[in-house]
Amino acid sequence: MAASIGAVACRALHSRRHGKLLSIGRGLFSGARCLVAEGETHFGFQNVSETEKGEKVYHVFESVAKKYDIMNDSMSLGIHRLWKDILVHQMNPYPGTQLLDVAGGTGDIAFRFINYVRSQWEHQIKQKLKSHQNLSWQEISKSYQEEELKLPGGSQVVVCDINKEMLKVGKQKAQHLGYSEGLSWVVGNAEELPFNDNKFDVYTIAFGIRNVTHIDQALQEAYRVLKPGGRFLCLEFSQVNNPLISRLYDLYSFQVIPVLGEIIAGDWKSYQYLVESIRRFPAQVIRCSA
Amino acid sequence: MLPICWLGRARMGGWLRRAPGSLRGLRALALGSPASIGRGDQLPHTDLTVTAEEHVDEERYYQLYPGHIPTSPLQKALLSAGSAFMALYNPYRHDMVAVLGETTGSSALRSLRDKMRHDPEGYQILQERPRIRLSTLDVTGLQGLPDGTFGREYVRFLDSNRVSPDTRMPVKFVDDEELAYVIQRYREVHDLMHTLLGMPTNMLGEVVVKWFEAVQTGLPMCILGAVFGPVRLNARKLQILTTELIPWAVQSGRNASCVLNFYYENRWEQTVESLREEIGILHPPAICV
Numbered sequence: 001m002a003a004s005i006g007a008v009a010c011r012a013l014h015s016r017r018h019g020k021l022l023s024i025g026r027g028l029f030s031g032a033r034c035l036v037a038e039g040e041t042h043f044g045f046q047n048v049s050e051t052e053k054g055e056k057v058y059h060v061f062e063s064v065a066k067k068y069d070i071m072n073d074s075m076s077l078g079i080h081r082l083w084k085d086i087l088v089h090q091m092n093p094y095p096g097t098q099l100l101d102v103a104g105g106t107g108d109i110a111f112r113f114i115n116y117v118r119s120q121w122e123h124q125i126k127q128k129l130k131s132h133q134n135l136s137w138q139e140i141s142k143s144y145q146e147e148e149l150k151l152p153g154g155s156q157v158v159v160c161d162i163n164k165e166m167l168k169v170g171k172q173k174a175q176h177l178g179y180s181e182g183l184s185w186v187v188g189n190a191e192e193l194p195f196n197d198n199k200f201d202v203y204t205i206a207f208g209i210r211n212v213t214h215i216d217q218a219l220q221e222a223y224r225v226l227k228p229g230g231r232f233l234c235l236e237f238s239q240v241n242n243p244l245i246s247r248l249y250d251l252y253s254f255q256v257i258p259v260l261g262e263i264i265a266g267d268w269k270s271y272q273y274l275v276e277s278i279r280r281f282p283a284q285v286i287r288c289s290a
Numbered sequence: 291m292l293p294i295c296w297l298g299r300a301r302m303g304g305w306l307r308r309a310p311g312s313l314r315g316l317r318a319l320a321l322g323s324p325a326s327i328g329r330g331d332q333l334p335h336t337d338l339t340v341t342a343e344e345h346v347d348e349e350r351y352y353q354l355y356p357g358h359i360p361t362s363p364l365q366k367a368l369l370s371a372g373s374a375f376m377a378l379y380n381p382y383r384h385d386m387v388a389v390l391g392e393t394t395g396s397s398a399l400r401s402l403r404d405k406m407r408h409d410p411e412g413y414q415i416l417q418e419r420p421r422i423r424l425s426t427l428d429v430t431g432l433q434g435l436p437d438g439t440f441g442r443e444y445v446r447f448l449d450s451n452r453v454s455p456d457t458r459m460p461v462k463f464v465d466d467e468e469l470a471y472v473i474q475r476y477r478e479v480h481d482l483m484h485t486l487l488g489m490p491t492n493m494l495g496e497v498v499v500k501w502f503e504a505v506q507t508g509l510p511m512c513i514l515g516a517v518f519g520p521v522r523l524n525a526r527k528l529q530i531l532t533t534e535l536i537p538w539a540v541q542s543g544r545n546a547s548c549v550l551n552f553y554y555e556n557r558w559e560q561t562v563e564s565l566r567e568e569i570g571i572l573h574p575p576a577i578c579v
Contacts, residue, residue: 255364263372266385268359268462 041213044276050213057211058163060270061105065165067265068106069173074260075271081108084206087235088112091202095121095153100200100225102190102218103208104159105166111179113157121152151182158195160188191217195225202226206235210281239283253278354467357460366393369463378518381493388459391511392473398508399469405548406472412551419471420555422455422478432558440565441558444485451491455481475550476507482554486566487539488574493519494527498535505543534575546570 043053064071072080087109093099095117101109121142128135142152161167167185174183188194190205190212203222212218222232240246253275261271352360361369370393377386406412420426432441448454458477464470480499487502489495497519504512520528546569557565566573 255362256368259365259368259372262369262389263376263386266383 042277042280044273044280053213056273057213060273061163061211062165063267064265064270065105065163065169067267068166068169069108071261071265071271074264075257083235084108084112087204087206087233088116091116091204091231091233093117093120093155093202095124095151095155097153097155097202098200099155099157099202099204100160100193100195101157102160102188102193102203102205102222103162103211104204104206105161105163105170105208107159107170107173107179107183109204109206110157110159110170110183111174111177113155114151114179114182117152117155154182156182156184158184158186158200160186160190160193162187162189191221193221193225197224198227199225200227200230202231202233204233204235207237209234209236210277236281237278238281354465355461355470357462358464358467358470359462360465361393361463366463369393374514378521381522384457385459387511387515388477389463390514391509392461392463394510395473396464396466396469398510399464399472402476402507402548402550403469403472406550409548409551411553412548415475415550415553416468416471420553421474422482422555424454424456427455435559438561438563439558440485440554440560440562443562444482444558447481447485451484453481453491472550476503476509479549479554483549486562486569486571487542493522494531494535497523497531498539501536501539502543505540506546506549530577534577538572538575542570542572545572 041053043056240249258268258272262268373386373389432445435442461470489498500515504516
């Protein structure tokens, strides 16, 4: 519910890129920061120190990793799959896109990216055949290959996550579903990415940014690793404006979701944190300081 | 009742009335800011949206014991239904059996606590709050006791079934601190019941103990476990169960005085036979379970 996709074109204007980004970052952060002391931040509805938040979030995802996917399906009744599909459709990657999926954990976005790129490629081939165009040698040889040695056009997706357990589950899933090419798994912190500058065409972060301690630093890093003209896509829960739906949503979030967490995953507290962290994340419309 | 009930109602649904009077003392010690303590004395808050600060202050107020998770009646109902289903679907989820016991057991626990209060040994247990844990048990001492003594047979039971008293789930969803102890004590005494009834920890043995406990405690979780547990047994075991074991377990349960009224930690040297007689448990049938 109320998931919003912000596709911000960073670096469109070389001259003003730095100032623009910082104001967005500050605006996003001031909403979350207004009520705590320096060096303190939020962990759900508790106030904790910044180092504590990182550790606590790590433990939450360490304990939920194995049941993460089944819990997502139960809590959202499978709708999260639609949200992720929409994100990848918005991204509309062409063969050759270099994607960085941060907080990508169990690989949902990465697998969708691979499927999309592959189906785009097949679609292209079909179009060419239909219009009686000659295929290039590369295209012909690729269509004869039984084993996919590379993704079409050299597309690549890097899944980066701070949590090793989540990556472990993701790798197992990839093996099980048969995704291997063009896919790599990297342990890294969104606030300090282990990549060079200007490396990726698209940066995505799906349901991860609200768990980051310093969101402004994550945005700075996103800016750094993206190529000029690259795109930043963020999929995240947000505020519901309709008062009736908002009441139902609150009731569902606070009454049902922790219960589901206890029954399915044996972990009430992690899912309590989850719904609280959604409430703590700033709303869709941010007032940028002029 | 405490004015802060109104604040909590939007989220917690009015269950606060069951919190004990000691809550006022807890408020004084609460880690919340002075503003939140003052808020309790103001007029009822009619705004149903609870802000983050109020929510976390309420959480701290109403955590009645370590590990306590306050829950609304709706949450308790959902937990009961969900845990019952999950416990049947996956019998290895012992935590679900524990949750079911906690969410459905409030009236049975109250009557158990009253039975304990009215018995001298039970009252002593409620005062001293003993816990059965590997760290407090003198296992080597108990192993050195002669065969046939309660302590020796208990340790033998732990060894042969490869269980430990430390795997009992901590209590989370009981909204009264004393009742939370009562259910914790019931969990810890469960293994001792296995020893006294001579039942192993396989499915059949567990069902027999559940029948005994259902009669003794009246806990809905025990009754459900007793009725639905046999679903997973084969025909031969079912026959033994219904013809010999259940009648004996039910009779013993009726005949015995409340099993929570015995300070087992002081009775390790007593023989199993004499302890059975004292409690009122009938001699087990001669069947290999």
